[in-house]
Amino acid sequence: MNSKLINKIGAAGFNPSQSTGFWRGACNRFCYNYFALGSLIFILVLAILCIIIPLISRHEYSTTDFANSLIPPNSMYWFGSDGLGRDLFVRCFIGGRITFEIAVAATVVVLFIGVMYGSIAGFLGGKIDNLMMRIVDVLYGIPFLFFSILLLALFGQSLVLSFVAIAAISWLDMARVVRGQTLSLRNREFVEAAYICGVSKFKIITRHIIPNLIGVVIVYAALVVPNMIVLSAVLSFFGLGVMEPMTSWGLLISDGSKNMSSWWLLLFPALLMLLTLLAFTFVANGLRDALDSDS
Amino acid sequence: MLPILKVKDLSIQFKKRNICINAVNKVSFALDEGEVLGIVGESGSGKSQTVLAIMGLLAKNALTSGSVKLLDQELLGLNNIKLNKIRGNRVSMIFQDPMTSLNPYLTIQSQMTEVLMLHKGISHKNALNESLKMLDLVKISDAKRRIKLYPHEFSGGMRQRVMIAMALLCKPELLIADEPTTALDVTVQAQILELLRELKNELNMAVILITHDMGVIANVCDRVCVMYAGNIMEGGTIEDIFYAPKHPYTVALLESIPKLEQDGNDIDAKLKTIPGEPPNLIHLPAGCAFQDRCSCVHEACRHGEIEPQFLGESHIVKCNLQFITSGAVMQNSNCHLASKTNI
Amino acid sequence: MISFIIKRLLVAIPTLLAIILLVFLLVHLVPGNPFQGEKAFSPEVMQELLHQYRLDLPLWKQFLYYVNDLLHGNFGQSYKFIGQSINELIFPDDLGGFWVTLRLAAYSMLLTVPLGIILGCYAGLARNSWFDKVVIVCSTIFSAVPVIVAGPLIILLFAVTLNYLPASGFADGDFLHLVLPVGILTLAYLPTVLVVARGSVIDVLNSNFIKTAKAKGLPTRIIIFKHALRPTLIPVISLLGPMFANVLVGAIVTEQVFALPGLGILTTNAVINRDYNLVLGITILGSSLAIAFNILVDIAYFFLDPRIKQ
Numbered sequence: 001m002n003s004k005l006i007n008k009i010g011a012a013g014f015n016p017s018q019s020t021g022f023w024r025g026a027c028n029r030f031c032y033n034y035f036a037l038g039s040l041i042f043i044l045v046l047a048i049l050c051i052i053i054p055l056i057s058r059h060e061y062s063t064t065d066f067a068n069s070l071i072p073p074n075s076m077y078w079f080g081s082d083g084l085g086r087d088l089f090v091r092c093f094i095g096g097r098i099t100f101e102i103a104v105a106a107t108v109v110v111l112f113i114g115v116m117y118g119s120i121a122g123f124l125g126g127k128i129d130n131l132m133m134r135i136v137d138v139l140y141g142i143p144f145l146f147f148s149i150l151l152l153a154l155f156g157q158s159l160v161l162s163f164v165a166i167a168a169i170s171w172l173d174m175a176r177v178v179r180g181q182t183l184s185l186r187n188r189e190f191v192e193a194a195y196i197c198g199v200s201k202f203k204i205i206t207r208h209i210i211p212n213l214i215g216v217v218i219v220y221a222a223l224v225v226p227n228m229i230v231l232s233a234v235l236s237f238f239g240l241g242v243m244e245p246m247t248s249w250g251l252l253i254s255d256g257s258k259n260m261s262s263w264w265l266l267l268f269p270a271l272l273m274l275l276t277l278l279a280f281t282f283v284a285n286g287l288r289d290a291l292d293s294d295s
Numbered sequence: 296m297l298p299i300l301k302v303k304d305l306s307i308q309f310k311k312r313n314i315c316i317n318a319v320n321k322v323s324f325a326l327d328e329g330e331v332l333g334i335v336g337e338s339g340s341g342k343s344q345t346v347l348a349i350m351g352l353l354a355k356n357a358l359t360s361g362s363v364k365l366l367d368q369e370l371l372g373l374n375n376i377k378l379n380k381i382r383g384n385r386v387s388m389i390f391q392d393p394m395t396s397l398n399p400y401l402t403i404q405s406q407m408t409e410v411l412m413l414h415k416g417i418s419h420k421n422a423l424n425e426s427l428k429m430l431d432l433v434k435i436s437d438a439k440r441r442i443k444l445y446p447h448e449f450s451g452g453m454r455q456r457v458m459i460a461m462a463l464l465c466k467p468e469l470l471i472a473d474e475p476t477t478a479l480d481v482t483v484q485a486q487i488l489e490l491l492r493e494l495k496n497e498l499n500m501a502v503i504l505i506t507h508d509m510g511v512i513a514n515v516c517d518r519v520c521v522m523y524a525g526n527i528m529e530g531g532t533i534e535d536i537f538y539a540p541k542h543p544y545t546v547a548l549l550e551s552i553p554k555l556e557q558d559g560n561d562i563d564a565k566l567k568t569i570p571g572e573p574p575n576l577i578h579l580p581a582g583c584a585f586q587d588r589c590s591c592v593h594e595a596c597r598h599g600e601i602e603p604q605f606l607g608e609s610h611i612v613k614c615n616l617q618f619i620t621s622g623a624v625m626q627n628s629n630c631h632l633a634s635k636t637n638i
Numbered sequence: 639m640i641s642f643i644i645k646r647l648l649v650a651i652p653t654l655l656a657i658i659l660l661v662f663l664l665v666h667l668v669p670g671n672p673f674q675g676e677k678a679f680s681p682e683v684m685q686e687l688l689h690q691y692r693l694d695l696p697l698w699k700q701f702l703y704y705v706n707d708l709l710h711g712n713f714g715q716s717y718k719f720i721g722q723s724i725n726e727l728i729f730p731d732d733l734g735g736f737w738v739t740l741r742l743a744a745y746s747m748l749l750t751v752p753l754g755i756i757l758g759c760y761a762g763l764a765r766n767s768w769f770d771k772v773v774i775v776c777s778t779i780f781s782a783v784p785v786i787v788a789g790p791l792i793i794l795l796f797a798v799t800l801n802y803l804p805a806s807g808f809a810d811g812d813f814l815h816l817v818l819p820v821g822i823l824t825l826a827y828l829p830t831v832l833v834v835a836r837g838s839v840i841d842v843l844n845s846n847f848i849k850t851a852k853a854k855g856l857p858t859r860i861i862i863f864k865h866a867l868r869p870t871l872i873p874v875i876s877l878l879g880p881m882f883a884n885v886l887v888g889a890i891v892t893e894q895v896f897a898l899p900g901l902g903i904l905t906t907n908a909v910i911n912r913d914y915n916l917v918l919g920i921t922i923l924g925s926s927l928a929i930a931f932n933i934l935v936d937i938a939y940f941f942l943d944p945r946i947k948q
Contacts, residue, residue: 138656140880143924145887146905150664150917153909230784237786237894238906250786257790257895260798270791274783281782352852375858382855390853395846400868400944409864410854445944461854 026215029290036286039279046276050096059087061094062245070262080264082255086245092269095247099273102163102241102248103228109167110224114174115217121175122182123205133179136172144169148231152240166231174220181216185209215291222284226277233273249273297366298325299468299501300349304361305371307344307525311356316576318344320525320584321361323603326469331495331502333512335548336522339573342505345522346471349503350388351378365469384414387462391474393454397446403457404442410464429460432497433490452483456490463494470495471503476511488515509552513537518609521545524574524584527603531610541612543589544569583615591616639940646936650929657925658708662701665914691715691915713919718911724919727904736923738900742889745816746823747882753824754831755874761832762839763862773836777829785826785888789895792822819896823888830881831874838873842866872942879935883928 031037054061059077065085073080079088121132148166185191185208194204233250235241242248249269256266307319319341326332334342347353349363349370363370365385370378382388390396398406404423407430411422423442430438433456446454455475462470472491476484492515495502504515512519513533520530521544529542540546547569571588580586583596595615603613679687688694692703707714713724728736761770796818842848843866851865893902901920908916940946 138653138660143883143887143921143928145890146917146921146924147661149905149909150661150914150921153912153914153917154664226782230786233784233786234891234894237891238902239910253787253790257793260790260794263794263798266790266794270787274787274791277782277784277787278779281778285778350853352849379855379857382853384855388853390846390850392846396850398847398851398865398869400942401865409856409860413854413856413860447945458850461850 026290030286033286033289035282036290039282039286042279043276043283046096046272047100050093050100053093054090054097057087057090057093059090061086061090061247072262073264079268080262082265083259083262088252088264088268091247091252092249092272095249095252095269096272096276098242098246098248099229099232099250102232103225106163106167106170106228106231107221107224109164110171110174110228111217111221113168114171114220115178115213117171118175118178118180119182119209119213122179122186125183125186129179133176136175139169139172145234148235149238149240152235163228163232167228170224170227170231174217174224177216177220178213181213182209185212219284219288219291222280222287226280226284229273229277229280296327298327299330299366300326300503301364302345302349302361303364305345305348305363306360307341307348307353308358309354309356310358314577317579318357318525318576319348320579322520322522322525322527323361324520324527324530326501326503328468328501329495329499330518331492331504331516333516333519334503334505334522335507335509335512335519337507337573339524339576340522341525342522343473346388346473346503346505349471350382350386351375352382352388380414383410383462383467384465385467386469386471387465387467388471388473389455389458389462389475392478393451393458394478396458397454399446402443402445403449407442407457407461407464410461414465425464426460429464430457432463432494433457433460435460451479452487455479455483455487459487459490459494463498466498467500469501469503471505473505474507475504477506477508484511491515509549521548524576524579526584526613527611528585528614529610529612531607535607535610539610541606541610541616542614543591543616544585547588547590583613642940642946643933643937646933650933654926654929655705658705658922659701661918661921661925662704663697665918666697666700691717708922713922714915716913717915718908718913724916727916728901728919728923734899735904736901738898739886739889739893739902742816742819742823742892742898742900743882743885745820746827746889747885749820749824750827750831750885751874751878754828755835755871757828758832758835758874759839759870762836762843765840770836773832777832780825781829781833783826785822785891785895788825789819789822789892792818793896819892819898822895823885823892826888827881827885831877834877835870835874838870839866842869845869868942872939875935875938875942879932880928882931883924886924886927 063086065081067085068077068081069083069085071077071081071085077087077089079092081087082091117132117136121129147169151166151169191204191208194208199207229249232241232248233253236248236250237254242251244251249272252269253266253273256262256269259265302325303323305319305322306317309316309318322341322345324332334345336342344353344357348357348359351370351373353359359371361371365381368381370381373381397403404426407426408419408422411417411425412419415422417425426442427438430442435441435453435456441449446457449457459475470491475491476487479487488511491502491504494500504511506512516533518530518532519536520527521536521542522528523544529536529540529545536545537549540549547567550567551569553566569588574580574584574587580597582598583589583592583601586592586596589596593615601613601615603611605611685694692700695703704714711725713728716722716724716727719727730737757773761773764770848861848866851861856865890900890902890905892898893900894906897903905917905920907913908920
């Protein structure tokens with residue numbers, strides 16, 4: 001009837017993630033975003049360093065050396081040494097390793113629960129969806145930090161368990177996002193078009209809905225990792241989480257802020273964490289821009 | 296006597312980084328008191344941008360050239376303060392989508408009276424009375440109660456009536472209606488068009504009606520401009536355009552109107568369409584903008600600027616064909632003009 | 639209006655109850671009892687203690703008693719400081735506990751909201767100007783850097799290296815001691831408000847009814863303040879509900895960083911001492927505040943958007 005309408009339906013009738021080269025296009029767009037690409041490389045290099053440095057360093061992260069305590073950065077101790085004479089350089093990277101491990105493990109749990117919960121609520125819709133989202137609302141009402149503290153205090157004996165528990169209350173946003181996306185996808189023209197063409201429900205889910213969810217999930221995962229890093233650091237400030245002599249960035253910063261006259265104790269771990277968080281933000285922004293097929 | 300509105304060689308370009316979009320190209324037309332001018336065209340043909348330029352409402356990155364005169368006053372390049380004295384006062388506009396064109400957070404009363412208080416400088420009480428009168432005029436019953444309501448409490452057709460009432464508050468010399476009926480039900484469409492026609496006669500104003508519906512044009516307008524890719528391809532009276540179309544685009548447009556009654560044994564005939572797509576406004580081809588879709592395209596259409604040609608007093612065509620011998624056209628067997636027109 | 643508030647309360651009360659039940663169960667399902675600590679009590683004393691804290695009752699009775707106490711504004715007794723009520727710990731007579739946290743959260747909200755709206759709106763109005771770009775870059779960076787990292791670094795810079803401001807402590811809650819913590823907390827939440835306000839302004843200015851207002855010849859001043867301001871504020875207001883809970887949590891983290899004697903220290907001590915009743919009380923207080931604030935936001939919403947009234 002009118003060419004505008006037909007154009008609109010025509011464009012929306014195609015599944016954007018099915019169009020040839022959508023992922024390649026997204027990849028290209030991401031790679032041309034030098035900020036995001038640089039940040040991704042930074043994170044990868046840092047992660048590799050966190051694995052390698054504690055293995056090859058001449059210092060052991062837990063060896064105390066009271067003769068050399070609180071030494072400012074020099075050629076022997078690149079980042080200086082702490083109150084017990086331990087090398088801060090190697091501690092920063094072993095702390096980074098723990099921090100990354102915690103963050104990645106928690107993110108995996110968050111993604112798993114969030115995507116399952118959200119997509120089930122979105123697919124089923126109706127009363128079940130209502131009930132499931134009501135539960136999310138209830139959990140939302142709890143200030144998450146108290147809850148994390150409570151969980152960590154209860155499961156404190158096991159670091160992994162406690163972070164699984166923390167992840168288990170951090171999936172709320174993810175579930176909401178995935179549910180919203182699923183709901184809107186279900187009503188999108190290309191899903192209706194596939195339905196009309198007689199495509200089976202299973203195929204609609206695997207070919208049309210999941211590929212379109214992946215974009216959102218990837219972007220969101222890039223945001224969950226830094227959140228988990230921050231959360232683990234916050235809990236360190238409350239004396240929860242990683243125990244001495246093992247360390248994490250949060251613990252190092254917490255220690256450093258108690259001993260400000262030895263500035264290096266705070267500056268190096270804080271800078272490392274700052275750069276990592278910024279890098280994650282830029283990667284997430286880059287991913288969001290790259291996967292936004294409208295632009 | 297001066298025409299109410301005289302647009303001469305109006306061109307609009309949009310600059311975005313180093314890309315330049317040629318939205319409107321040397322458009323000219325004039326409009327007399329009490330006259331209704333229809334502008335038809337596909338989406339992206341520049342009809343909306345043309346009237347937005349008249350209102351001074353183009354996006355910030357737009358470059359305009361040419362002239363738009365309201366009586367003897369030049370509107371192009373006028374600053375906002377001076378334009379604001381004209382907009383809503385001497386020239387009013389109603390938009391396509393009545394559902395979103397009214398502010399949902401303010402009552403109808405507040406949205407109507409502010410226009411009068413601003414332009415006429417009258418008190419709130421007088422403005423309220425005027426507004427009520429205007430709502431009566433657009434046939435909204437129980438105006439006294441309804442003026443206190445918010446837009447979401449009205450139906451689509453009612454909202455468009457409110458929009459019209461609001462546009463007419465200051466008794467403008469020119470009303471611009473940008474697809475006023477596109478978003479409405481067919482039955483409501485007819486009512487709104489009827490209302491517009493009545494009001495035009497009552498207030499003796501000039502109207503520019505933008506639409507892509509040839510039926511609406513035939514119903515309401517005195518004259519028509521057919522736009523394509525930023526150019527006015529053909530302009531003339533209703534009779535000129537509907538009974539003696541000269542431009543291949545106009546002809547194709549008229550043929551693509553679905554007809555209820557089919558002639559003779561042609562029952563299985565498909566809907567006619569114009570093959571191809573409108574040209575890219577960033578890289579317009581040299582010569583005629585319609586050349587790639589035109590069934591009568593000739594070598595001469597691919598070079599140089601096509602100059603508009605006058606055929607009679609008001610009929611104007613931007614096409615080379617008028618000068619090409621009939622033989623040349625006849626050679627092109629696809630040309631649907633060959634059999635219909637006497638060139 | 640009244641029926642609207644009642645309706646909201648009817649939704650809020652079960653939510654709060656569900657939260658209380660959840661946290662209560664978590665705390666009470668921990669094996670053992672809070673008095674099985676380093677120093678062993680004799681069985682008689684233990685029995686007496688359990689009875690005093692009603693821990694010898696079945697769980698559901700304990701819960702009912704607890705809710706009943708809460709209804710009387712009583713958070714129960716501390717497990718650690720025997721004989722001391724949690725109310726005294728959370729709401730001390732002098733400046734401390736909840737009052738510090740509240741003060742910190744309130745000051746930074748009072749700064750964040752207007753500042754975020756003004757800067758965000760200005761950036762949105764001057765879209766793509768240098769001001770807009772600076773604001774966007776800054777808010778991206780600030781929102782990426784948490785209090786936990788920025789706080790110590792800023793203390794290092796201002797208080798230790800430059801020696802401009804006091805590093806930590808609260809003294810009597812004087813102005814100088816509050817500058818850094820409130821500033822940090824404000825900067826941490828400013829980007830959220832700002833980005834939403836900016837996006838909202840851009841959306842509203844692109845909306846059809848603003849085009850209508852321009853076509854009516856209204857001057858920019860009236861377009862912005864009469865037509866655009868209210869729809870711009872609505873997304874910002876709806877953001878404030880969840881944000882308040884976050885700021886409260888942020889305030890507690892800030893207290894930890896700046897060593898302020900607020901709920902943060904109380905929580906840390908409670909965790910170290912396994913004073914679960916105190917953690918329970920603080921969690922419930924936080925949740926109720928968050929829910930109360932959400933109701934306030936809904937009421938504000940009610941006044942701002944005429945479409946809700948139906």
